[in-house]
Amino acid sequence: MRRLLATTFGLLLLGGCTTMEPAPFCDMGRVSSQRALVPGPTMVPDESSPLKEMPLNSANITDANIINKLYIRAITARRTGTGTVEVVAQVVNCTDFPLNAEARTQFFDAAKAPSEPVSAWKRFQLPARTVNNYQEFSMGAQTVDAYLIEMRETR
Amino acid sequence: MRRLPAILTILASGLALAACQKVDNTAGAPTVYIDPGSSGPVKGVGIESQDIVGMTDQMLRDMLSQPRLANAATPPNVIIDSEYFYNESSSRLNKNSITDRLRVGLNRAALGRMQFVGRHYADMVAKERELKRQGTVDQATLPAAKAQKGGDYRLGGRITSLDSRDPRTGMMQRYSQIIFEMVDLETSEIVWSGIYEFGKAAQDDIIYR
Amino acid sequence: MTRTPLSVLLAAALLLPAAAIGQTVGGTVPPYQAPAKVAPPVRDGQIPESAPRPDPFKPRDELVQNFAGAYDRGGRPRLAFYWNRQLTDTLAQWYSDSRVVTSGKTTNATEGDLTLKQSGSSQNTVETQRRTMTDSPRRPLAETWEWEFQDGFLAPFLQANAVVVDRTAILRIMGAGAEEIEPRTVEIMALQNMADLLVEVLVAASPQATTGYELRARILDVRTGRIVAMVNSRGLREWQRQDRAVATSHGFDLPDDDDEGFGPERADQRYKATSSGFERRRKPPKPNVIAQNLAYNVMTGMIPRLESGPPPAPPVATVPPPPVTTPLAKVEPPAAAVPPPPAETAPQPLVPTPEAAAAKPAPNQSAVPLPDVDAKPLPAPTKAAASEPPPPAGEEPPMPHPTKQ
Numbered sequence: 001m002r003r004l005l006a007t008t009f010g011l012l013l014l015g016g017c018t019t020m021e022p023a024p025f026c027d028m029g030r031v032s033s034q035r036a037l038v039p040g041p042t043m044v045p046d047e048s049s050p051l052k053e054m055p056l057n058s059a060n061i062t063d064a065n066i067i068n069k070l071y072i073r074a075i076t077a078r079r080t081g082t083g084t085v086e087v088v089a090q091v092v093n094c095t096d097f098p099l100n101a102e103a104r105t106q107f108f109d110a111a112k113a114p115s116e117p118v119s120a121w122k123r124f125q126l127p128a129r130t131v132n133n134y135q136e137f138s139m140g141a142q143t144v145d146a147y148l149i150e151m152r153e154t155r
Numbered sequence: 156m157r158r159l160p161a162i163l164t165i166l167a168s169g170l171a172l173a174a175c176q177k178v179d180n181t182a183g184a185p186t187v188y189i190d191p192g193s194s195g196p197v198k199g200v201g202i203e204s205q206d207i208v209g210m211t212d213q214m215l216r217d218m219l220s221q222p223r224l225a226n227a228a229t230p231p232n233v234i235i236d237s238e239y240f241y242n243e244s245s246s247r248l249n250k251n252s253i254t255d256r257l258r259v260g261l262n263r264a265a266l267g268r269m270q271f272v273g274r275h276y277a278d279m280v281a282k283e284r285e286l287k288r289q290g291t292v293d294q295a296t297l298p299a300a301k302a303q304k305g306g307d308y309r310l311g312g313r314i315t316s317l318d319s320r321d322p323r324t325g326m327m328q329r330y331s332q333i334i335f336e337m338v339d340l341e342t343s344e345i346v347w348s349g350i351y352e353f354g355k356a357a358q359d360d361i362i363y364r
Numbered sequence: 365m366t367r368t369p370l371s372v373l374l375a376a377a378l379l380l381p382a383a384a385i386g387q388t389v390g391g392t393v394p395p396y397q398a399p400a401k402v403a404p405p406v407r408d409g410q411i412p413e414s415a416p417r418p419d420p421f422k423p424r425d426e427l428v429q430n431f432a433g434a435y436d437r438g439g440r441p442r443l444a445f446y447w448n449r450q451l452t453d454t455l456a457q458w459y460s461d462s463r464v465v466t467s468g469k470t471t472n473a474t475e476g477d478l479t480l481k482q483s484g485s486s487q488n489t490v491e492t493q494r495r496t497m498t499d500s501p502r503r504p505l506a507e508t509w510e511w512e513f514q515d516g517f518l519a520p521f522l523q524a525n526a527v528v529v530d531r532t533a534i535l536r537i538m539g540a541g542a543e544e545i546e547p548r549t550v551e552i553m554a555l556q557n558m559a560d561l562l563v564e565v566l567v568a569a570s571p572q573a574t575t576g577y578e579l580r581a582r583i584l585d586v587r588t589g590r591i592v593a594m595v596n597s598r599g600l601r602e603w604q605r606q607d608r609a610v611a612t613s614h615g616f617d618l619p620d621d622d623d624e625g626f627g628p629e630r631a632d633q634r635y636k637a638t639s640s641g642f643e644r645r646r647k648p649p650k651p652n653v654i655a656q657n658l659a660y661n662v663m664t665g666m667i668p669r670l671e672s673g674p675p676p677a678p679p680v681a682t683v684p685p686p687p688v689t690t691p692l693a694k695v696e697p698p699a700a701a702v703p704p705p706p707a708e709t710a711p712q713p714l715v716p717t718p719e720a721a722a723a724k725p726a727p728n729q730s731a732v733p734l735p736d737v738d739a740k741p742l743p744a745p746t747k748a749a750a751s752e753p754p755p756p757a758g759e760e761p762p763m764p765h766p767t768k769q
Contacts, residue, residue: 137219
């Protein structure tokens with residue numbers, strides 16, 4: 001019984017010595033399990049599309065190199081003073097290393113068709129364990145109804 | 156139960172066929188064409204195509220979100236050219252590649268929210284107007300105008316850079332800053348500003364022509 | 365069998381909230397609502413009516429008419445024009461910079477029964493003479509430019525019906541048959557006998573001027589050497605820089621006090637359409653316009669002198685000198701000073717015609733009132749009768765004549 005108590009006490013002490021990981025802390029196991037792809041547009045009547053994709057109004061990390069390094073914390077969409085749409089994605093660098101990423105946005109109209117040319121790749125830097133924002137404006141105003149952000153690593 | 160081997164064979168064949176239809180995730184055919192919006196195989200510390208594409212796209216989208224420019228009761232007349240866009244950087248660059256892309260992108264996206272004045276075609280228009288008024292050519296189909304369009308706003312800007320080099324390693328570093336400003340041509344008020352900046356470092360600078 | 369669906373439902377219920385929270389799906393785009401249009405900025409909207417800039421180079425007919433009247437009252441003096449040629453102060457065209465005189469003297473004497481003394485001397489003089497190539501070593505001007513300039517300068521004088529004589533012509537006329545006479549003497553003779561006023565127009569290169577050159581005009585009385593009027597382009601109002609701030613790429617530039625730049629500008633500074641937009645043409649006015657403006661200013665300078673009336677007759681003890689008047693005052697010349705007018709009402713020149721001058725050179729017949737100086741025009745040369753001057757006395761031989769070319 002004494003041995004058991006000593007072992008337990010020693011383990012507790014060891015637990016107290018472990019260094020605390022700085023925030024932000026990304027639980028990638030949960031992130032990957034929560035990804036829910038949606039079927040693409042139907043090409044054949046009464047049959048689902050073979051394409052599985054990210055839903056509209058979301059951000060898609062298309063690069064396997066950073067899919068477990070970055071986490072998109074939130075995406076907001078709002079109208080500007082001219083009626084165009086501004087999307088802002090808050091991107092978290094979950095690693096202890098600086099990262100370079102770039103993203104672009106495709107805006108869609110109410111019929112889920114692209115309403116304008118896709119934006120240019122916009123580069124942003126993410127120092128270790130920081131949050132940076134990716135921001136993009138649409139060109140059109142009343143034609144814009146949805147958006148899709150693509151993100152990848154860049155050099 | 157005698158049909159079991161046959162069923163298993165059909166199932167195995169189907170699975171094997173299904174495996175053949177997966178994505179062929181290999182590189183495409185090699186080409187000399189590259190995406191101008193991404194870094195190419197030749198990379199230096201100067202302003203490159205992806206920078207021009209990126210900065211002009213960013214600026215035009217930003218301009219279209221400014222109510223004074225893109226939601227005025229009367230669409231303003233805008234002049235976008237390189238006449239007042241100065242390159243004071245150490246990058247060898249044709250300024251027109253920036254201002255032309257900006258003007259074209261804006262004009263295509265504006266859809267009447269702004270009107271664009273082709274000031275760099277002033278001599279062309281003046282010559283045709285002169286020919287019409289001399290009677291050398293007819294009036295064509297559009298009604299005559301009193302004069303060429305004046306500008307409400309005009310693009311100005313500047314490209315600057317800061318270079319540094321490590322003499323031991325030959326490493327080259329350059330910070331480039333490009334600013335864009337729209338100026339009220341009646342009061343010189345700057346009604347919109349945009350900035351695009353980046354820094355690059357490379358072992359040795361490449362030659363830009 | 366009842367456990368399996370139960371466990372599946374339980375697992376789904378556990379996963380559902382996690383999926384709802386963790387999915388990086390953003391908010392939907394707010395529906396479009398047309399934003400209120402932006403009104404134009406509040407400004408006075410008034411464009412001040414700027415008065416059209418007066419053109420300092422426009423034709424000035426009124427001045428020409430005034431000059432014509434003063435010119436008539438001043439006795440219609442003949443004007444000889446010197447284009448970019450300055451009257452030199454060198455009297456002779458030839459000059460000598462070395463002269464070597466070698467003298468020798470021999471004496472022989474024989475003594476004895478017969479005494480013979482013989483003496484002799486010899487002298488050899490060698491002198492090198494050079495000829496000044498031009499009267500005024502001024503920068504040559506482009507011929508077409510000179511034509512345009514002379515055209516613009518002479519036009520107002522011809523419009524005022526002034527008597528304009530050509531320098532070359534009077535020189536050739538006066539010097540015909542008198543080739544032996546020093547050309548500069550002939551020149552002065554021609555000026556004194558066939559002209560009354562010398563109008564000397566000089567052009568000097570000047571990088572400070574917008575035109576690239578500066579001008580000076582001087583009017584001389586050929587009989588007395590008196591300067592009647594003088595106009596320098598630097599002093600002309602039309603050549604002064606406008607003291608206005610100039611918009612540049614680094615702001616507004618006020619004229620610098622140390623800036624010595626000056627020069628005429630076109631009043632009509634229109635923008636010209638070019639491939640890079642509209643550009644202002646800042647070219648100076650054309651030479652004929654500038655020359656015309658200079659001529660107007662010369663006329664303005666001459667009018668007060670001409671208004672003083674024709675010169676008096678040679679001073680006589682009984683005739684008082686003409687009263688001193690203000691330059692602009694129009695004073696009728698004293699009757700005693702005016703020669704008897706002809707039958708016609710046309711103004712009678714107070715200066716003699718060449719023929720009259722050749723016959724009887726009248727002293728001091730200046731175009732303007734003169735002080736009491738004893739100035740005589742040179743008589744016209746005796747055509748083709750120039751005799752060799754007698755050798756001067758003395759040991760040295762006379763100066764050789766210039767080599768004929």
